[in-house]
Amino acid sequence: MSELCLYNTLSRKKERFEPLDSELVRIYSCGPTVYSYQHIGNMRPYLFADLLKRTLLYNGYRVRHVINVTDVGHLTDDADSGEDKMELAARESGMDIWQVAEKYTALYKADLEKLRVLPPDVWCKATDHIPQQIEMIRVLEEKGFTYSTDDGIYFDVSKDPGYGRLARIDLSSLRAGERIDGVSQKRHSADFALWKFSPTEGAARQMEWQSPWGVGFPGWHIECSAMSQAHLGLPFDIHTGGVDHVPVHHVNEIAQSENCFDVRPCVRTWMHEEFITFEGVKISKSTGGLYTVGDLEQMGIEPLAFRFFLLGAHYRQQQMFTDNAVVQAQTAYRRLVRHALDLRASGDGNAAAPAGGFRDRFHAAINDDLNLPQALAVVWEMVRTPDLGPREKWALLRDFDRVLGLDLAEARIERGEIDAEIEVLIEERNRARANSDFARADEIRDQLEVQGILLEDSSRGTRWRRA
RNA sequence: GGCGGCGUAGCCAAGUGGUAAGGCGCGGGCCUGCAAAGCCCUGAUCACCGGUUCGAAUCCGGUCGCCGCCUCCA
Structure with a gap:
């Protein structure tokens, strides 16, 4: 059996994975800030975390997985100026801010379900952990890591000699002493x-x-420190997130957690997934390509076909999204479903049968x-080897699907309410074929095709499916 | 400007020292009354130049092009 190796951003290397607790692996995944829809680029982090979790389970570990929902404190500008995204979204939509959070959280979770992302063991949200965040800030203050300005309480990075190690930031060469934009008292x-004071x-x-320190709200990074500590304890095994979080969010999270506790x-182990690019450019608020899972469905792309698409590229590699690429993925996905x-x-x-080494090779690949x-x-x-029988193949495929998550055991070709009518036509067509009346047979087949029904004749009879 | 990454067949994409996985598409074949589905066959020397090595897509140097982070972002 192969060893599980994971790339750790801390060391910039693949490392053999060893859980802190011999059986239970604890994972924290940075979740979304729920001020808007999550687009398909936003789905990759959770697909990635899902594959990580499934791989651990496949290796026989138990997993405790936490995903947070950030519903306060994430500013529109840099981390310290600009407006709170949640407050802004509420004002623009005319909804109550709590309704905004609830709405987009629900949509987000529905999309994850469509993509067959296993639900985490714990969902947590920032506004449910305000006391823990305040307590952390209090401890940091007591230890001398903070200072106060007119608009809030700040973490003083110069007090932490290890600051920025994750991102290999060299503070001394980082514009130290330079005038700070926006927040002059930094x-x-x-x-x-x-902590930010209310205006x-x-x-x-x-x-x-x-x-x-007065009425206000927590900074954007502190909630993850508080919630990971609260639900997993420190230290824990794996923290996941997007590459963009390496230099700021996660660096700050480490500074808070390590100095507080x-x-x-x-x-x-810190693991970071790369971006999906949209026709060569990163999908983001400003550059477009903001499809949602729902948009894909409108385009005729099934959510699981999109999942299959994501399986096609390594998580640490930028993946090119184009309409063509996702359609290709759907073609392949449907073919696999048919198999x-x-x-x-x-x-x-x-x-458990020998299975020609396929299981070992599959396992080695995911590990x-x-x-x-x-x-x-x-x-x-x-699937295509002549060396295995169909029953062995089916057993293996189901085994692999524990990781792939394509729901192959439940897969089916969609049938509708017009089955009876179709069956009658198929019978008539088969009678025509038996009588060599191929003109009539083809006429029926064409007629059904117009309705989106494709016929497949085989030695076991005629089957139909939707186009 | 600083930091990081990428450039593999028409498209998507693995492989990081031993003579290029896989998928989609194209073309050909088998099967079929004809199709469809399925199966089989079929394509690249890895951006370019130089170097290290018995041997490099894989290591080093340079050139060109592209992307990301440093500012909202997974």
Whole structure:
């Protein structure tokens, strides 16, 4: 059996994975800020985390997985100026801020379900952990890591000699002493807000809390430190997120957690997924390509076909999204489903049978830092090999699907309410064929095709499916 | 400007020292009354130049092109 190796951003290397607790692996995944729809680019982090979790389960570990929902404190500008995204979204939509959070959280979770992302063991949200965040800030203050300005309480990065190690930031060469844009009272550009005071003029905030420093709200990074500690304890095994979080969000999270709780390192393995690019350019708010899972469905792309698409590239590689690429993926996905249906019809077999090394190769692929493209190649080869019978293949395919998550055991070709009518026509056509009346037979087939019904004749009779 | 990454067949995409996985598409074949589905066959020397090596897509140097982060972002 192969060893599980994962790429750790801390060391910039693949490392053999060893859980802190011999059986239970603890994972924290940075979740979304729920001020808007999540687009398909936003789905990759959770697909990635899902594949990580499934791979751990496949290796026999138990997993405790936490995903947070950030519903306060994420500013539109840099971490310390600009407006709270949630407050802004509420004002623009005319909804109550709590409704905004609820709405987009629900949509987000529905999309994850469509993509067959296993639900985490714990969902948590920032506004449910305000006391924990305040307590962390209090401890940091007590230890001398903070200072106060007119607009908030800041973390003083110069007090942390290890600051920025994750991103290999060299503070001394980082514009130190330079004038800080926007927030003039910051001592260093890398200093960041732990607590922000509510504005004294203008519209009142909908979300604000009492604290030892006055009424206000928490900074964007502190919620992850508080919630990961609360739900997993420190240290824990794996923290996941997007590459964009390496230099700021996660660096700051480490600074807060390690200095508050004196646990170093607070996380053993940091894993970061790359972006999906849209016709060569990153999908983002400003550059477009903002399809949602729902948009894909409108285009005729099934959610699981999109999942299959994501399996086609390694998580640490930027993946090119184009309409063409996703359609290609859907074609392949549907072909695999058809194989699954045929194999399933042959009955259940024994997955423990020799299986020609396919299981080992599949396992080795996913254990090599989640190389799903490689694993998929093994899947195709297995499906098409003449060396295995259909029942063995079906057993293996179901086994592999524990990681792939394509729901192959439940897959089916969609049938509708007009079955009876179709059956009658098919019978008539088969009578015509038996009488060599091919003109009539083809006429019926064409007629059904117009309705989106495709016929497939085989030695076992005629089957139909939707186009 | 600083930091990081990428450039593999028409398209998507693995492979990071031993003579290029896989998928989609194209073309050909088998099967079929004809189709469809399925199966089989079929394509690249890895941006370019130089170097290290018995041997490089894989290591080093340079050139060109592209992308990301440093500012909202997974």
